[in-house]
Amino acid sequence: MVKHSGIPYYTKRIAKASLETGTFAHLLHRITGLLLVVYLFLHMGVISFTYLNGQTFDDLMATFSSPLFLVLDLVLFAGAMIHGMNGMRIMLFDMGLFTRRQKLIFWVMMAIAAIAVLAAAYLLGTLEGWW
Amino acid sequence: MRQNIELKTSRRSFWLWFLQRVSSVGLIIVLLVHMLAWHYINPPELTHVEVSKRLGESIFFATVEALLIGFVMFHALNGVRNVVYDYFPKPGTRKIVSILLLVVGIALFVWGTFVLFRLVFGG
Amino acid sequence: MVVLRILRYDPAEDGRPAFREYEIDAIPGMTILDALIHIKENVDPSLTFRRSCRSAICGSCAVTANGKNLLACNTQLSDLKKKRIVLEPLPGFPILRDLAVDWGPFFDSYRAIKPYLITKSPSPEKERIQSQEIRKKYDDAAKCIMCSACTSSCPVIWTDGSYLGPAALTKVWRFVADDRDEATEERLALVNNEKGVWRCHTIFRCSDSCPKDIDTAGCLEFLRRMVVWYSLTGRV
Numbered sequence: 001m002v003k004h005s006g007i008p009y010y011t012k013r014i015a016k017a018s019l020e021t022g023t024f025a026h027l028l029h030r031i032t033g034l035l036l037v038v039y040l041f042l043h044m045g046v047i048s049f050t051y052l053n054g055q056t057f058d059d060l061m062a063t064f065s066s067p068l069f070l071v072l073d074l075v076l077f078a079g080a081m082i083h084g085m086n087g088m089r090i091m092l093f094d095m096g097l098f099t100r101r102q103k104l105i106f107w108v109m110m111a112i113a114a115i116a117v118l119a120a121a122y123l124l125g126t127l128e129g130w131w
Numbered sequence: 132m133r134q135n136i137e138l139k140t141s142r143r144s145f146w147l148w149f150l151q152r153v154s155s156v157g158l159i160i161v162l163l164v165h166m167l168a169w170h171y172i173n174p175p176e177l178t179h180v181e182v183s184k185r186l187g188e189s190i191f192f193a194t195v196e197a198l199l200i201g202f203v204m205f206h207a208l209n210g211v212r213n214v215v216y217d218y219f220p221k222p223g224t225r226k227i228v229s230i231l232l233l234v235v236g237i238a239l240f241v242w243g244t245f246v247l248f249r250l251v252f253g254g
Numbered sequence: 255m256v257v258l259r260i261l262r263y264d265p266a267e268d269g270r271p272a273f274r275e276y277e278i279d280a281i282p283g284m285t286i287l288d289a290l291i292h293i294k295e296n297v298d299p300s301l302t303f304r305r306s307c308r309s310a311i312c313g314s315c316a317v318t319a320n321g322k323n324l325l326a327c328n329t330q331l332s333d334l335k336k337k338r339i340v341l342e343p344l345p346g347f348p349i350l351r352d353l354a355v356d357w358g359p360f361f362d363s364y365r366a367i368k369p370y371l372i373t374k375s376p377s378p379e380k381e382r383i384q385s386q387e388i389r390k391k392y393d394d395a396a397k398c399i400m401c402s403a404c405t406s407s408c409p410v411i412w413t414d415g416s417y418l419g420p421a422a423l424t425k426v427w428r429f430v431a432d433d434r435d436e437a438t439e440e441r442l443a444l445v446n447n448e449k450g451v452w453r454c455h456t457i458f459r460c461s462d463s464c465p466k467d468i469d470t471a472g473c474l475e476f477l478r479r480m481v482v483w484y485s486l487t488g489r490v
């Protein structure tokens with residue numbers, strides 16, 4: 001008898017399975033969720049400076065308003081939208097809706113996320129006077 | 132070889148799952164308000180004085196931010212717990228990680244709330 | 255010409271599982287099982303696989319073909335639309351030999367959820383009547399042939415063998431939905447834990463791999479809502 005499971009096995013097999021919509025959505029949800037956690041910790045660290053040292057906070061925020069960071073902000077917004085819309089999709093299933101239509105619903109949700117990100121980019125560009 | 136699996140009810144596992152959904156619904160609203168208001172729609176200048184001023188002026192906004200800390204802390208750390216449970220089946224590992232996440236979560240929640248408190252009431 | 259690439263493992267030889275390739279003339283209508291039988295009879299008698307009914311009823315012949323779990327006996331080579339077909343034993347279970355896996359863990363989970371009718375009221379004179387409407391509720395779940403394609407396709411099972419898996423949980427829903435069964439609370443209590451309904455992440459590989467087209471994930475969600483409702487009202 002030989003083992004046919006475990007983390008090394010999972011890694012190998014999930015890469016292939018990720019081409020399927022459901023598995024793709026699951027991995028996307030997981031990765032965006034974990035990235036948001038990393039951001040959350042960094043973010044709370046930065047916000048702490050409002051209390052620890054206000055000047056440092058202002059300096060950091062000035063750095064974060066450079067174009068590079070503004071684009072990263074959009075990436076963050078996209079991550080949150082993708083995770084959020086996917087989370088809504090999962091909760092639709094939990095309520096017993098569309099379990100036979102999961103592939104379609106995934107792409108519908110991603111389309112909504114894409115539109116939201118475009119809208120955010122438009123808002124940001126307007127504020128920054130890009131157009 | 133036959134193995135008997137013991138299945139005991141765990142109300143805690145229900146509550147963790149259920150609160151993950153509750154916090155999800157909460158986050159949809161609260162996080163959207165947070166990101167739009169600080170960054171996309173009519174944002175203030177992000178200096179500690181301006182941020183503090185806006186939070187101090189609006190009870191609504193301060194409440195949203197307090198809710199955000201609560202929802203996101205539970206949701207994020209319970210999410211990490213879910214991921215850990217998938218990849219590490221050993222009960223010992225799970226227990227240690229669960230306790231660690233609980234401690235980190237409470238500490239960050241208290242610290243975050245304190246920082247927010249100072250911002251709202253002018254630090 | 256079709257190339258079958260089969261994962262071989264012989265416990266007597268004490269090595270690691272390794273692929274061996276077989277070239278066969280695919281005739282129209284030939285199923286994966288036909289091809290396996292052809293190889294065993296004409297090319298390599300040591301090839302081991304399970305089958306019994308050859309008509310998608312017994313659930314013995316589930317394998318992984320090109321990454322998807324399916325029944326070898328009701329999938330034609332041409333259905334896979336590939337000239338190279340990779341056959342592996344079902345993931346998540348230990349390999350006994352070649353394509354035959356150890357289903358011990360699968361049936362341990364099955365036995366643990368009490369897969370039989372439980373009644374408490376005295377038996378009526380004749381049979382216990384089942385209305386058509388109620389029967390419709392679990393039509394889907396009752397189609398299960400216990401081939402384990404769903405449970406084995408679930409990524410959670412691959413790393414956490416303590417999860418009961420979609421097949422066992424679908425069976426719980428089958429009895430919970432049946433109004434002749436009188437142990438709803440007991441059944442829900444059995445799956446209200448980290449081995450049960452809460453480990454499902456609605457990845458949908460179970461529904462996708464079901465050879466009987468059961469909405470497995472949907473059944474699991476029905477069951478989960480029952481547990482939520484019973485938990486909120488303090489009955490589980």
Ligand code: HEM
Nearest residue numbers: 030033034036037040084087155158159207210211213455
């Ligand atoms: C915008 C609103 C959000 C919604 C609607 C949402 C929804 C969800 C849902 C429904 C789950 C459960 C998935 C499952 O059971 O498989 C989940 C998991 C998770 N969420 Fe969120 N979430 C949101 C925001 C966030 C944020 C801001 C973070 C991080 C700071 C986060 C981190 C996570 C993590 C780490 C998981 C676990 C992932 C997994 O199990 O694969 N989520 N989310």
Ligand code: HEM
Nearest residue numbers: 036040044047166169170182196199200203243244246247
């Ligand atoms: C668009 C990008 C974002 C901007 C410009 C932004 C800005 C801010 C600002 C100015 C504060 C301090 C004021 C307050 O406490 O309300 C803050 C706090 C906070 N933000 Fe964000 N935020 C962003 C995205 C996010 C995201 C995606 C999350 C969740 C993952 C998040 C979670 C938090 C939390 C928990 C606090 C409270 C921290 C504390 O009090 O220690 N923010 N944010």
Ligand code: FES
Nearest residue numbers: 307308313315327
């Ligand atoms: S041989 Fe019985 S189901 Fe395929």
